[in-house]
Amino acid sequence: VPEAPLAVPGLQRAHERELERVDDFLGAHVDARPAIRGRERGAAADRRKPAVDRGLELPGIAGGLRLCGQMKRAGQGSLFEQFERLKAQLQAEGLFAAERKREILERPRAIGVVTSLGAAALHDVLTALRRRVPHIPVVIAPASVQGAQAPAELRAALQKLYLLTQETRRLQGDGAPKIDVILLVRGGGSLEDLWAFNDEALARTIVQSPVPIIAGVGHETDFSIADFCADLRAPTPTAAAELCATPRAELLSALQRLQTAAAQATQRRLQTHAQRLDRLGARVARPADSL
Secondary structure (H helix, E strand, O other): HHHHHHHHHHHHHHHHHHHEEEEEEEOOOOOEEEOOEEEEHHHHHHHOOEEEEEEEEEOOOOOEEEEEEEEEEOOOHHHHHHHHHHHHHHHHHHOOOOOHOOOOOOOOOOOEEOOOOOHHHHHHHHHHHHHHHHOOEEEEOOOOOOOOOOHHHHHHHHHHHHHHOOOOOOOOOOOOOOEEEEEEEEEOOOOOOHHHHHHHHHHHHHHOOOOOOEEOOOOOOOOHHHHHHOOOOOOOHHHHHHHHOHHHHHHHHHHHHHHHHHHHHHHHHHHHHHHHHHHHHHHHHHHHHOO
16 A cells, blocks of 8 residues: 555544544544544643554555554543552552541540641631631641642641640640641642642651541542541531531530439439428427327
């Protein structure tokens, strides 16, 4: 097929134009044209643009021209592969084991929060904590939640809070509250945005925590390595705040019920003793009766 070398460049250009419309890859083999689901071009399509390893098969003269290749996602695809490899490694080491997860105290003495000071997640968490547990002190350890420096800052912030979980070591003097639970939170975003929470060193720092950690990273459909390592995974930062302690209203309601029960029990006991005294008094002869 002497015309094949002349035809291939045109076919390749047409093939590349088709790839620009790719939204998701539905197969691993390409025969002449890829099996794809297309959509209009746009910036969103670039995030999942496939990387293609092209090949050319020239059978005999009696045969035809066939383009072969393999497709895989570039960009987010390579990050997802890294995520899966690290997840499998840490799971094999037992970092995700259910038996190492700890219960969250219903009444923590203080709550630690690790997130960015400028994050909307911090506002959401503090709003929920003020509404539900305004009586519990909150200690914030700020850190970047996105970018190359974020994993190291997140680890450093956690380590600072770990010191406040100990009775004899306090960062803010003798009056600093003892932290019984830590919230590790940030708002939603793409896989790249949340990548700091897929850091191996951060995962190992999380499992070394002396107190339970609740991870609220992203939205309900977002998962990170930090989620798997934490003692409890919350679907959102606000949910993490709601899960870290029993609301004051519930505690007050329970206290009211106890107070009512105690008052009723005391009244019943007083009535019982009063009736007993009446019976004993009736059996004792009056002095006038003995004269």
